Structures are given as C-alpha cells and as structure tokens.
Amino acid sequence: MIKKFLILAMALTMMACQDKQKQACEDYIGKSELTLESDLLTPEMLWKMGRVSDVQVSPDGKKALYGVSYYSVEKNASNRELFLLDIATATSKALTHSSKGEYQATWSKDGKYIYYLASNDGKMQLWRMNADGSKATCLSAYEGGIDAYLFSPDETKLLFVSQVPNGPTTADIYPDLPKSSGLVINDVMYKHWDEWQTSIPHPFVADFNEGALDNVVDLLEGTLYESPMKPHGGIEQLAWSPDGKVIAYTCRKKTGLDYSLSTNSDIYLYTLEDGSCKNLTEGMMGYDTNPVYSPSGRYIAFSSMERDGYESDKNRLMI
Incomplete structure (x- = not known):
C-alpha cells in the first residue's frame, strides 16, 4: 500500500514539473523569426x-x-x-x-x-x-528590491538604488480600507508623466562581504528627495570617487510645488567616513547631473544647464 502511494506521489510530482516546464516555455519571450512578407518594413x-x-x-x-x-x-x-x-x-x-x-x-x-x-x-x-x-x-534579498547598482572601486562596498514610500499610503491613513486603490492627493508632484508618484528612489550604500549586504545606509534617510531623479535618471547620476571614500550623487532637494516648477538640481558629495555632505554646485541654478570623477580623483565632470525652470536649456560640460 505504501509502495503504491509513493509511486502515485512521484507520478503526480513529475506531472506538476512537466506542467511548470510547459508553462515556462509558453511564457518565454525570445528571438523571433524575421520573415519579410513584402518590401515594406x-x-x-x-x-x-x-x-x-x-x-x-x-x-x-x-x-x-x-x-x-x-x-x-x-x-x-x-x-x-x-x-x-x-x-x-x-x-x-x-x-x-x-x-x-x-x-x-x-x-x-x-x-x-x-x-x-x-x-x-x-x-x-x-x-x-x-x-x-x-x-x-x-x-541579495533586499526587501525593497534593487533598481540599479554601482560597486566601489575595490568592490568592498555596493552603492544601490531602491524605492522608498512617498509618504503614507491610503491604507496607512485608513487602516479599515486595506484594499483601497484610491489616492489621497494634497500636494504636487503627485504624478510625473504617466505614473503616480507613490515611491521615490533613494541611494543606499552597504558593505559587500562574500556576496552579503551589511550595514546598509540610506544617503537621503528621512527625506522625500529623489536620487536618481525621476522620470529618466539612472545610475549615471551617481559616482564613486577613485579612492572609494566619497559618493557623488545628483539630487533636486525640493518637494511639492517647488519640486514641480524647478530644475535646480545639484551634485552632492557624501563622505562615507562621517556621513557629511557638501553641495558641489551651489549657486548653479539649472540641472546639474551625471557626475564623473577623473582617474586621479582631483576633478569631477558633469552636465549642467544654466537657467532654473527651463527644461530645454542647453546642456554644458563642466569640470
């Protein structure tokens, strides 16, 4: 009787595995056959x-x-x-x-x-x-997931981007409505292009030991500032210094109406040893983005626009 039960269990397991494999094949999206049916592209x-x-x-x-x-x-x-x-x-x-x-x-x-x-x-x-x-x-098994990453030059630390909540959700405000999809809007920018601003990207730095992430620090902890900046910013808006002691990051430290109207972002230098932060581009009023260190670490190149509020301004290469 036990033998028959084991055989039945093995058969059911094999059938389940085959079904999963079949489903995986059906879901897979790969290279398509290119067959021209006419001279039109x-x-x-x-x-x-x-x-x-x-x-x-x-x-x-x-x-x-x-x-x-x-x-x-x-x-x-x-x-x-x-x-x-x-x-x-x-x-x-x-x-x-x-x-x-x-x-x-x-x-x-x-x-x-x-x-x-x-x-x-x-x-x-x-x-x-x-x-x-x-x-x-x-x-990694970071709870918020990882959107982008950048290793320190010696690969002992990991700089990565993860999302944090953009303030309390409707469910947080009204616990008796846990499945509500409605949004409570009391400020701008509540929507950027085609997506609701329910979360904000923050840069984090962690020790990278044998593949594990330890001592995770949020460089913008306690704020609702973005880095990299939505909607198009990526890991190119952050950089390691060659000695691995400083992180340069792009940020527009504004919220609400000021955030929605201004293009005044800056390059900030975050020192890992003491957590201090310096504004490298203070007084430069347009978009300042995409910092890149020189190999010696003496210089930083970045893109810069001259005027605040003018998204189509000319990008200049600054050093």
Missing part, C-alpha cells in the same frame, strides 16, 4: 527585432558583455537576455535563457565574474555568475 517587423544595449568590455579587452531585449506584441511584454561576444572571432554566445529578464550586467574588476540584476521572489536583486555564464547565484 512594418511596425510588426520592427517589434520582432532584438534591441542591443548596455555593452560592457571585459577588463582584459577581449570580450564584450551586452544585453538584447525581445518583444511580444501578442503578450504586450518583453524579456531581456545577456550575451558574451568574443571580440577576436566576432562570435557571441548566450549567457542566460529565462523569463526573469536580466539587466545592468557588469564585470568584476578581475574579469572572473559577471554581476547583474534579475527578479527573485518578485523583486529585482543582485546576482552573480561566472564569466562563462555558469553558477548563477542570487546575492
């Missing part, structure tokens, strides 16, 4: 083409890491895979094949590993795999 054909982005050359200069995004019009969804190009032979191989979507891949400084972002339990987390694509391992 249609929108449908454009959506079938993979889109290459975020090329990263290996430390030894022999390989290039890149991502390709694939799209499905029928599913109204996309998926992104990572590839490795051998520069000498001009041949590529796929490093990933999943429905998770892999993003922002970077090399370790010794070229042995590749770091990237992918979903784990519904949140984007930091992953690592060998340079040949083997042994993919999830390194």
Whole structure:
C-alpha cells in the first residue's frame, strides 16, 4: 500500500514539473523569426527585432558583455537576455535563457565574474555568475528590491538604488480600507508623466562581504528627495570617487510645488567616513547631473544647464 502511494506521489510530482516546464516555455519571450512578407518594413517587423544595449568590455579587452531585449506584441511584454561576444572571432554566445529578464550586467574588476540584476521572489536583486555564464547565484534579498547598482572601486562596498514610500499610503491613513486603490492627493508632484508618484528612489550604500549586504545606509534617510531623479535618471547620476571614500550623487532637494516648477538640481558629495555632505554646485541654478570623477580623483565632470525652470536649456560640460 505504501509502495503504491509513493509511486502515485512521484507520478503526480513529475506531472506538476512537466506542467511548470510547459508553462515556462509558453511564457518565454525570445528571438523571433524575421520573415519579410513584402518590401515594406512594418511596425510588426520592427517589434520582432532584438534591441542591443548596455555593452560592457571585459577588463582584459577581449570580450564584450551586452544585453538584447525581445518583444511580444501578442503578450504586450518583453524579456531581456545577456550575451558574451568574443571580440577576436566576432562570435557571441548566450549567457542566460529565462523569463526573469536580466539587466545592468557588469564585470568584476578581475574579469572572473559577471554581476547583474534579475527578479527573485518578485523583486529585482543582485546576482552573480561566472564569466562563462555558469553558477548563477542570487546575492541579495533586499526587501525593497534593487533598481540599479554601482560597486566601489575595490568592490568592498555596493552603492544601490531602491524605492522608498512617498509618504503614507491610503491604507496607512485608513487602516479599515486595506484594499483601497484610491489616492489621497494634497500636494504636487503627485504624478510625473504617466505614473503616480507613490515611491521615490533613494541611494543606499552597504558593505559587500562574500556576496552579503551589511550595514546598509540610506544617503537621503528621512527625506522625500529623489536620487536618481525621476522620470529618466539612472545610475549615471551617481559616482564613486577613485579612492572609494566619497559618493557623488545628483539630487533636486525640493518637494511639492517647488519640486514641480524647478530644475535646480545639484551634485552632492557624501563622505562615507562621517556621513557629511557638501553641495558641489551651489549657486548653479539649472540641472546639474551625471557626475564623473577623473582617474586621479582631483576633478569631477558633469552636465549642467544654466537657467532654473527651463527644461530645454542647453546642456554644458563642466569640470
């Protein structure tokens, strides 16, 4: 009797695994066959083409890491895979094949590993795999997920971006309405372009020990300021100093009506040792963004607009 029960349990388990594998195959979005039905380049054909982005050359200069995004019009969804190009032979191989979507891949400084972002339990987390694509391992389990990241030059610390709540939610204000989708609006900017401002990106820094994140610090703790700035800002708005002691970040330290009307963002220098912060571009009234340190650490280059409130102003390169 026990033997029959075990056989039945094994059979049901195998059937469940097969169903999951079948569902995974059906959900997967990958490379499409390109078949021209006429001499016209249609929108449908454009959506079938993979889109290459975020090329990263290996430390030894022999390989290039890149991502390709694939799209499905029928599913109204996309998926992104990572590839490795051998520069000498001009041949590529796929490093990933999943429905998770892999993003922002970077090399370790010794070229042995590749770091990237992918979903784990519904949140984007930091992953690592060998340079040949083997042994993919999830390194983080940060509650708020990780939107972007940047290692310190010696790879002992991780600067990353995660979302924090933009004030209390409707459920926080009215606990008896936990499923309410309504919004309580009492200030601007409550919506930016096509999304509600329910959360705000903050920069965090943590010790990176054997793949674990320890001693996490929010550089903008207790504030509702954005860094990087919505809607288009990314990890390019933050930078490590070459000695790993200072973080430069872009921020428009305004809220409400002032935030919605002003373009006066600045470059701030955050010192890790004591948590002090200095405004590098005080008195410069337009957008100041995208700081980049010189190799010596003596200079910082950044983009700057001259006038406050003028989003179409000319970008200038400043040092």
